[in-house]
Amino acid sequence: MSDTSTSGLPRILAVVAAAGFRRHSTYRQATIAGAFTNTMFGFMRCYIMLSVVDVTGQAGGYDRAQLATFVWVGQGLLAVVNFWTPPELAERVRSGDVVADLLRPVDLMAMVLATDLGRAGYALITRFVVPVVVGMLAFDLFLPADPLTYAAFAVSVLLAVLISATCLHLVALTAFWLMDVRGVTMVWALLSGAASGLYFPLTLLPDWLATLLWVGTPFPSLMQAPLDVLVGRGSAALMVAGQVAWLAVVVALARVVQRRALNRLVIQGG
Amino acid sequence: MVEPYLRLLVAQVRGQTQYRASFVVELVFSTLMTALDVVTVFVIFSVNDRLGGFGGTEVLMIVGIAAFGFPAADLVVGNVERLRVYVRTGLLDAVLVRPLSALGQLVAMDFSVRRAGRVVQGTALYVVALVVAPVVWSPGAVVLVVLAPLSATVFFGAIFVVGATVAFWWIESGEIANAFTYGGRDFTSYPMTVFSGLFRRVFAYGLGFAFVAYLPALALLGRSDPIGAPDWLRWCSPLVALFAAGVAALFWRTGIRHYRSTGS
Amino acid sequence: MTAVIKTSALRKDFTVWHKTGRLRRQRRVVSAVDGVDLTVTEGELLGYIGPNGAGKSTTLKMMTGILSPSGGQVSVCGLTPVPQRTTLALRIGVVFGQRSQLWWDLPLSESFSLLRHVYRVPAADHAARLRRCRELLDLDAFLATPVRQLSLGQRMRGELTAALLHGPKVLFLDEPTIGLDVLSKQAVRGFLAELDARGDTTVVLTTHDLADIEKLCRRLVVIDHGRVVHDGTVAQLHAAYRSRRRVVVDLDAPWPADLVLPGASVERVEADGLRVTIALEDTTAGELLGRLAGSVALRDLSVREPEIDDVIARLYAGR
Numbered sequence A: 001m002s003d004t005s006t007s008g009l010p011r012i013l014a015v016v017a018a019a020g021f022r023r024h025s026t027y028r029q030a031t032i033a034g035a036f037t038n039t040m041f042g043f044m045r046c047y048i049m050l051s052v053v054d055v056t057g058q059a060g061g062y063d064r065a066q067l068a069t070f071v072w073v074g075q076g077l078l079a080v081v082n083f084w085t086p087p088e089l090a091e092r093v094r095s096g097d098v099v100a101d102l103l104r105p106v107d108l109m110a111m112v113l114a115t116d117l118g119r120a121g122y123a124l125i126t127r128f129v130v131p132v133v134v135g136m137l138a139f140d141l142f143l144p145a146d147p148l149t150y151a152a153f154a155v156s157v158l159l160a161v162l163i164s165a166t167c168l169h170l171v172a173l174t175a176f177w178l179m180d181v182r183g184v185t186m187v188w189a190l191l192s193g194a195a196s197g198l199y200f201p202l203t204l205l206p207d208w209l210a211t212l213l214w215v216g217t218p219f220p221s222l223m224q225a226p227l228d229v230l231v232g233r234g235s236a237a238l239m240v241a242g243q244v245a246w247l248a249v250v251v252a253l254a255r256v257v258q259r260r261a262l263n264r265l266v267i268q269g270g
Numbered sequence B: 001m002v003e004p005y006l007r008l009l010v011a012q013v014r015g016q017t018q019y020r021a022s023f024v025v026e027l028v029f030s031t032l033m034t035a036l037d038v039v040t041v042f043v044i045f046s047v048n049d050r051l052g053g054f055g056g057t058e059v060l061m062i063v064g065i066a067a068f069g070f071p072a073a074d075l076v077v078g079n080v081e082r083l084r085v086y087v088r089t090g091l092l093d094a095v096l097v098r099p100l101s102a103l104g105q106l107v108a109m110d111f112s113v114r115r116a117g118r119v120v121q122g123t124a125l126y127v128v129a130l131v132v133a134p135v136v137w138s139p140g141a142v143v144l145v146v147l148a149p150l151s152a153t154v155f156f157g158a159i160f161v162v163g164a165t166v167a168f169w170w171i172e173s174g175e176i177a178n179a180f181t182y183g184g185r186d187f188t189s190y191p192m193t194v195f196s197g198l199f200r201r202v203f204a205y206g207l208g209f210a211f212v213a214y215l216p217a218l219a220l221l222g223r224s225d226p227i228g229a230p231d232w233l234r235w236c237s238p239l240v241a242l243f244a245a246g247v248a249a250l251f252w253r254t255g256i257r258h259y260r261s262t263g264s
Numbered sequence C: 001m002t003a004v005i006k007t008s009a010l011r012k013d014f015t016v017w018h019k020t021g022r023l024r025r026q027r028r029v030v031s032a033v034d035g036v037d038l039t040v041t042e043g044e045l046l047g048y049i050g051p052n053g054a055g056k057s058t059t060l061k062m063m064t065g066i067l068s069p070s071g072g073q074v075s076v077c078g079l080t081p082v083p084q085r086t087t088l089a090l091r092i093g094v095v096f097g098q099r100s101q102l103w104w105d106l107p108l109s110e111s112f113s114l115l116r117h118v119y120r121v122p123a124a125d126h127a128a129r130l131r132r133c134r135e136l137l138d139l140d141a142f143l144a145t146p147v148r149q150l151s152l153g154q155r156m157r158g159e160l161t162a163a164l165l166h167g168p169k170v171l172f173l174d175e176p177t178i179g180l181d182v183l184s185k186q187a188v189r190g191f192l193a194e195l196d197a198r199g200d201t202t203v204v205l206t207t208h209d210l211a212d213i214e215k216l217c218r219r220l221v222v223i224d225h226g227r228v229v230h231d232g233t234v235a236q237l238h239a240a241y242r243s244r245r246r247v248v249v250d251l252d253a254p255w256p257a258d259l260v261l262p263g264a265s266v267e268r269v270e271a272d273g274l275r276v277t278i279a280l281e282d283t284t285a286g287e288l289l290g291r292l293a294g295s296v297a298l299r300d301l302s303v304r305e306p307e308i309d310d311v312i313a314r315l316y317a318g319r
């Protein structure tokens, strides 16, 4: 604790992220099981999408290879961008353990985000790789020629991880007001699954609805944006800019909500 | 015979409904979640207005059977998923010293009413499908109309049990069962013609998922399987479901002998 | 006397994996129970003890049908536990001190009435047994409290009651006094003594509190590393390990170091030589006193019986 002053905040956060990474690396069997499941879903969704594309040669503006990439990389990203793991913080608020978190010399939200980045890093080298490799072996995937595209994809994935972690932090913060956050968690799961491009590319939706989702919600930033950046559909710069904007919005919102939540804790007790 | 289980169930449901607000929210949203699965099928359908060579009402027939079978199985035995927790923590000890079937107790102890909404929704969808789809009515079809969703339920129930039983051998089996339960639900909502290769052979015919909704729907619609399964096979779902239930029982019995409890 | 529990060459092996490197793991077989032969007759109250990890809980789990044995035989009430688990469950009661069998969210009284249906007990029998437990274990004060709000001692009394409501022939108790305060322990012991006195229930009790054993059990089985190392009465255990009585004497003048005491040995000299502990080996307290009276200035003395803790500690340490 005492070395807060000597080592800067970035170092502490790096240590926290490394701890998140290590912690998830101990769940080795669960990782294998998860990768298997993602792969099974990859096959299923890929065949479904290909059967659609094969009728006219394109679907929603993607050709065969692009759509295969969309599905398989999407299955890989599913574990990297946290969609479903319920936020641990909520449970800690309920049990009162959150008080211990508040005693730490680092901001709660910074800790949460750093931990999640560590988790995402581990998922990237395990659960991302497995379905993508299997997909590459079993199907013709679209591989962008421009190295810059990969760089843009990496940035976009990072932004997606941060946006998702921040949104989940918001979900967890509701625990300060609600006894039971399961309801809110389910709302999040419903929306983030349906509106992010996880179940189907958003371009298959009517234009007005797709546009509404892109402009009005952060969900497409979680999955559709990185995937579109990778397969080169639409303007990468525009999509990344959109993600940055959404990150700014959700972070600002989370700051406000967190401040209120902590005030509430201080005033009312745990 | 069932009375003790009912008592356990009632006791546990009473505990659940104590948190009323959360209960309602979950009931509503878990129903919406299931609706979303159906919506997904039709969003994909809408691209070409055909799916794997089938038209809208035909796809609806397939979706209808699956949309009843899965939630019904989930309602009845879906909570055996929690076996993993019981095995890891050794809580199964307490279950095993009672004079009731262990599976029955698990089902009754974690029964979750909020899953009921989806069954209602699935039933509605199936009824609509029966009305709008070009069903070729015959005495056999009438029997199948009743048996197909029940067989789907039994089949998915067996999948749930087998999936949960994995925990006896492999405690950290994590999401692996999901590949077959939730994966199976998605898989069975589509005509098998959209899949191909080894994947289709294994899942559709090897593991029997084609018998859940696709083949009985073909029988009701009076269509032959474009993939080439003989016509009589379309009527065999009840047998396949019974077989699956037998396999699940075997898994369960073997698994429970592998239970190692925990230290202390 | 009929045998209620019988095991022969009973064993249980656990396979455990050891991490030996980042990816390599090594398989190792732990014999938690390693050939236990045991016969418990009707009405007996058996103390089943041993150091941590000796295999006590594992034995009990095999007897109750939770674990299937890796080898050997076990029969309880004439039944084979695992295949006949549900039938057996009607005839036995089980309390695992570390783990609750009650319904967490329900008041104790509702847990009890739920158990009546689970075990299909006639209402009158159930009421009679519950009444007796309520009196002996003082349950009335917290019958309406949800189990999760009970203190450990209260919960344990509830667990004991729950295990007895269906009138089991055999009661398995795995550390029922763990973590209880003196009063709760006394309540539990008193209850078990009463149960034992009625003689119709066979009890197998594991515990680390040897006072439980001394107060309750005539027969004591000690296991270690999965094997029985002693089976007999507490007195036999003392004899086998040559437990000794001790005489503690207080003196007016310091102990003369050169004093020779045939058949006894000086164990400890304290308080600047004014207090001495002497263990009796081949002599009686009377003889020793006669000898002492002639050589030292006695102020006070006491005779101490051998303690079970000592003999057990020696037994565990000498393994």
Ligand SMILES: Nc1ncnc2c1ncn2[C@@H]1O[C@H](COP(=O)(O)OP(=O)(O)OP(=O)(O)O)[C@@H](O)[C@H]1O
Pocket (backbone or CB within 6 Å): B260, B261, B262, B263, B264, C014, C015, C016, C030, C031, C032, C050, C051, C052, C053, C054, C055, C056, C057, C058, C059
């Ligand atoms: N589920 C299990 N998996 C692996 N090893 C186990 C398991 N249960 C028990 N063991 C091992 O078997 C041995 C005996 O354990 P057991 O719980 O029977 O001991 P015990 O005599 O009850 O000890 P204690 O007094 O500490 O409760 C121990 O070495 C323990 O580590």
Ligand SMILES: [Mg+2]
Pocket (backbone or CB within 6 Å): B264, C056, C057, C058, C174
């Ligand atoms: Mg033990």
